[in-house]
Amino acid sequence: MNRRVHSREVKAAAMERLRERGVTIDGIAEIVHRMQSPYCEGLTMDLCVESVIAVLEKREIQHAILVGIELDRLADRKQLSEPLQSLIESDEGLFGCDETLALGSVFGYGSIAVTTFGYLDKHKIGMIEKLDTKTDGPIHTFLDDLVASIASAASSRLAHRIRDEEERKGEVPDSHAG
Amino acid sequence: MNRRVHSREVKAAAMERLRERGVTIDGIAEIVHRMQSPYCEGLTMDLCVESVIAVLEKREIQHAILVGIELDRLADRKQLSEPLQSLIESDEGLFGCDETLALGSVFGYGSIAVTTFGYLDKHKIGMIEKLDTKTDGPIHTFLDDLVASIASAASSRLAHRIRDEEERKGEVPDSHAG
Amino acid sequence: MNRRVHSREVKAAAMERLRERGVTIDGIAEIVHRMQSPYCEGLTMDLCVESVIAVLEKREIQHAILVGIELDRLADRKQLSEPLQSLIESDEGLFGCDETLALGSVFGYGSIAVTTFGYLDKHKIGMIEKLDTKTDGPIHTFLDDLVASIASAASSRLAHRIRDEEERKGEVPDSHAG
Amino acid sequence: MNRRVHSREVKAAAMERLRERGVTIDGIAEIVHRMQSPYCEGLTMDLCVESVIAVLEKREIQHAILVGIELDRLADRKQLSEPLQSLIESDEGLFGCDETLALGSVFGYGSIAVTTFGYLDKHKIGMIEKLDTKTDGPIHTFLDDLVASIASAASSRLAHRIRDEEERKGEVPDSHAG
Numbered sequence: 001m002n003r004r005v006h007s008r009e010v011k012a013a014a015m016e017r018l019r020e021r022g023v024t025i026d027g028i029a030e031i032v033h034r035m036q037s038p039y040c041e042g043l044t045m046d047l048c049v050e051s052v053i054a055v056l057e058k059r060e061i062q063h064a065i066l067v068g069i070e071l072d073r074l075a076d077r078k079q080l081s082e083p084l085q086s087l088i089e090s091d092e093g094l095f096g097c098d099e100t101l102a103l104g105s106v107f108g109y110g111s112i113a114v115t116t117f118g119y120l121d122k123h124k125i126g127m128i129e130k131l132d133t134k135t136d137g138p139i140h141t142f143l144d145d146l147v148a149s150i151a152s153a154a155s156s157r158l159a160h161r162i163r164d165e166e167e168r169k170g171e172v173p174d175s176h177a178g
Numbered sequence: 179m180n181r182r183v184h185s186r187e188v189k190a191a192a193m194e195r196l197r198e199r200g201v202t203i204d205g206i207a208e209i210v211h212r213m214q215s216p217y218c219e220g221l222t223m224d225l226c227v228e229s230v231i232a233v234l235e236k237r238e239i240q241h242a243i244l245v246g247i248e249l250d251r252l253a254d255r256k257q258l259s260e261p262l263q264s265l266i267e268s269d270e271g272l273f274g275c276d277e278t279l280a281l282g283s284v285f286g287y288g289s290i291a292v293t294t295f296g297y298l299d300k301h302k303i304g305m306i307e308k309l310d311t312k313t314d315g316p317i318h319t320f321l322d323d324l325v326a327s328i329a330s331a332a333s334s335r336l337a338h339r340i341r342d343e344e345e346r347k348g349e350v351p352d353s354h355a356g
Numbered sequence: 357m358n359r360r361v362h363s364r365e366v367k368a369a370a371m372e373r374l375r376e377r378g379v380t381i382d383g384i385a386e387i388v389h390r391m392q393s394p395y396c397e398g399l400t401m402d403l404c405v406e407s408v409i410a411v412l413e414k415r416e417i418q419h420a421i422l423v424g425i426e427l428d429r430l431a432d433r434k435q436l437s438e439p440l441q442s443l444i445e446s447d448e449g450l451f452g453c454d455e456t457l458a459l460g461s462v463f464g465y466g467s468i469a470v471t472t473f474g475y476l477d478k479h480k481i482g483m484i485e486k487l488d489t490k491t492d493g494p495i496h497t498f499l500d501d502l503v504a505s506i507a508s509a510a511s512s513r514l515a516h517r518i519r520d521e522e523e524r525k526g527e528v529p530d531s532h533a534g
Numbered sequence: 535m536n537r538r539v540h541s542r543e544v545k546a547a548a549m550e551r552l553r554e555r556g557v558t559i560d561g562i563a564e565i566v567h568r569m570q571s572p573y574c575e576g577l578t579m580d581l582c583v584e585s586v587i588a589v590l591e592k593r594e595i596q597h598a599i600l601v602g603i604e605l606d607r608l609a610d611r612k613q614l615s616e617p618l619q620s621l622i623e624s625d626e627g628l629f630g631c632d633e634t635l636a637l638g639s640v641f642g643y644g645s646i647a648v649t650t651f652g653y654l655d656k657h658k659i660g661m662i663e664k665l666d667t668k669t670d671g672p673i674h675t676f677l678d679d680l681v682a683s684i685a686s687a688a689s690s691r692l693a694h695r696i697r698d699e700e701e702r703k704g705e706v707p708d709s710h711a712g
Binding site: 004005059066067070079081084086090097100101 | 182183187188191237238241242244245248249251252257258259260261262264265268270272273274275278279281282
């Protein structure tokens with residue numbers, strides 16, 4: 001009776017859910033660009049887009065997107081039981097399950113990802129700010145944390161890649177004399 | 179329009195959800211007893227029950243219970259969209275959101291809690307085994323991890339309390355001479 | 357041969373290490389005050405100090421303080437082996453062990469603590485800024501993250517306490533009518 | 535004055551430290567084999583070795599190895615200040631920093647990695663058991679957790695790869711009809 005779900009289907013559904021809620025890869029890449037350009041002169045949007053796409057390939061992130069947006073959508077339609085309906089509808093500050101779900105996929109990208117996530121949670125920029133302030137529109141209690149988690153993971157991935165590239169090009173001296 | 183939910187209401191709802199899914203405080207306390215009695219001679223069930231009750235007082239755990247059991251119940255009624263419905267229904271091994279949600283409240287109790295949670299996830303004992311093996315009954319994809327997280331948190335809390343008590347009684351020498 | 361260490365000794369040593377490196381409870385409490393006063397009208401420094409002291413009572417935080425400051429001190433004296441000595445001395449951005457060690461005790465205080473920690477890591481304020489910018493003085497690679505973790509934990513603890521207090525006073529309506 | 539350390543140097547040092555403490559890639563791969571063979575018929579040691587090698591390529595794991603083994607070595611030589619020296623020497627059960635440091639790199643590999651780590655911490659197998667029981671030899675307070683973390687990360691990585699391979703071969707049906 002139970003069926004195994006192919007990862008192609010999971011990925012397609014996760015991308016579709018993001019699109020339906022107005023989240024674009026470019027919008028997330030802009031956040032990555034703002035977070036990482038102070039540390040990386042001449043950072044292009046192309047590199048940021050590439051990093052966001054790579055992060056969205058991960059099963060763990062796709063699953064979190066499916067769960068989080070499902071809960072937001074059910075809350076939109078008042079289909080959750082109380083008091084969960086009210087907790088999600090009001091984006092209750094001490095709720096925490098939205099951050100916990102999003103953090104699960106952030107850890108995978110190291111401590112830079114965790115600290116970037118924390119920063120974005122307090123200092124909402126770009127698309128995250130828009131998601132957070134829509135007071136009349138759809139509920140985005142989980143979605144804003146998911147977007148912050150994708151942007152944080154992509155930022156950390158980029159920082160590591162850029163360092164790897166610098167080392168490959170010989171910009172970091174490889175000797176004890178240092 | 180939005181209302182703030184009183185923590186009394188959150189707690190009552192979380193306890194009611196556990197009861198409805200057949201989870202009792204005594205059942206969780208038995209797992210705690212089996213996990214901690216090797217490290218603590220003469221450990222009573224009373225102390226384990228007390229520790230489980232204390233853990234269930236935490237907002238973070240109550241919120242995780244509400245979210246997890248809601249998702250299990252919606253999956254029971256086939257009210258989730260695909261492919262999430264199939265992922266939860268089949269308790270897909272690589273899903274991960276069930277463990278992530280449960281881990282959020284485990285971290286609060288330190289590293290003993292995390293390792294106990296990992297052990298219980300692989301080596302299901304007591305009530306967790308029963309929840310995991312019911313193939314015809316209700317879906318417990320999130321519930322078994324929630325029970326493991328409550329038991330792990332209560333085990334770690336107990337280990338710390340017992341040590342505090344030993345120190346209070348002077349069983350740990352308080353000097354450099356050791 | 358091995359001796360068990362009394363928690364009184366652990367606590368005294370952790371407090372002494374902080375003092376030696378110039379970290380005061382008041383200094384940490386000021387960070388807490390700046391982080392939490394936007395969410396809490398009329399927040400007093402007394403409440404912040406009390407919250408910092410409570411956090412410093414935790415074994416997990418005391419252990420992290422002992423380990424982190426020990427590594428900073430050994431690096432000061434060039435007593436670490438290479439390349440660890442250089443990694444810590446240069447506060448290498450991708451090092452990560454400093455944040456990991458500090459995060460261990462942050463998780464215990466829930467998602468507000470994790471996001472506050474991330475914010476403080478990017479946006480160093482008060483004493484953390486001073487620790488981060490001393491270029492000639494002692495090495496504070498671990499210490500600045502430890503201070504951020506104590507401040508984050510104390511901020512989150514305070515947010516939960518204030519909410520509890522509001523509920524106790526009846527400021528949050530306790531009914532489904534909301 | 536400060537020098538940037540090349541990742542080649544970090545990797546070489548981490549591998550050398552493991553070797554000096556008697557830890558081999560084959561020894562870790564055996565643990566991976568025991569953990570994953572129940573879920574994967576015909577799992578070869580070659581695949582496990584490959585997965586361990588891939589995990590050891592990660593900066594975050596290499597840094598944790600350098601920090602953890604350094605602390606074990608300093609404790610061996612009684613070069614840590616008290617009470618940290620005694621806490622590490624006695625492998626104090628409530629210490630926690632050893633698990634925290636090791637967990638940092640485990641998170642990167644998802645929830646299977648975290649639960650495998652928890653299991654290995656309670657149910658020490660293979661090389662981890664040997665490290666844990668040497669009572670006269672060198673101190674392995676951090677090392678046994680590091681080995682458990684590498685084995686856990688490699689186990690989780692393997693589980694995800696095997697699933698990807700099954701999907702590539704068409705063993706998981708890719709349709710809603712399931």
